Structures are given as C-alpha cells and as structure tokens.
Amino acid sequence: MENTVQEFHVTYFDADSGRARSESFDTMVEAQRFADRQCSGEDGWAVIDAVSVESVRIAA
Numbered sequence: 001m002e003n004t005v006q007e008f009h010v011t012y013f014d015a016d017s018g019r020a021r022s023e024s025f026d027t028m029v030e031a032q033r034f035a036d037r038q039c040s041g042e043d044g045w046a047v048i049d050a051v052s053v054e055s056v057r058i059a060a
Helices: 028-038
Strands: 004-014 021-026 046-053
Touching: 004 028, 021 028, 028 046
Parallel strands: none
Antiparallel strands: 004 021, 004 046
C-alpha cells in the first residue's frame, strides 16, 4: 500500500538573479516563513502550492 504525503512548493521572485525560483518544504509553517522572507522588498512575491506526493517503496 502506498501513502500519499503532502509537501509545499514555494515559487518566488529572486531579486538577486532577477528570476523566479522554487523551493520545497515539508510543512506549511516552513513554507510560509520562507515565503514571508521573499516578500520583503517592493518587487518581492511568493506563491505556496500544496502538492500531494506518492511515497516510493524500495525493495530491500
């Protein structure tokens, strides 16, 4: 039986490089904390997406 786990992807604007980037987090609290830091500047933005991920079983 496979379990479905949820992780949180934060897509944000990286002002240093001028590009959109993405990071993954295990909890919504961590994702929100990171997103808040990215929104500190005038051009800063961040979006959090909850993503369901199926865990993979590895045979021993």
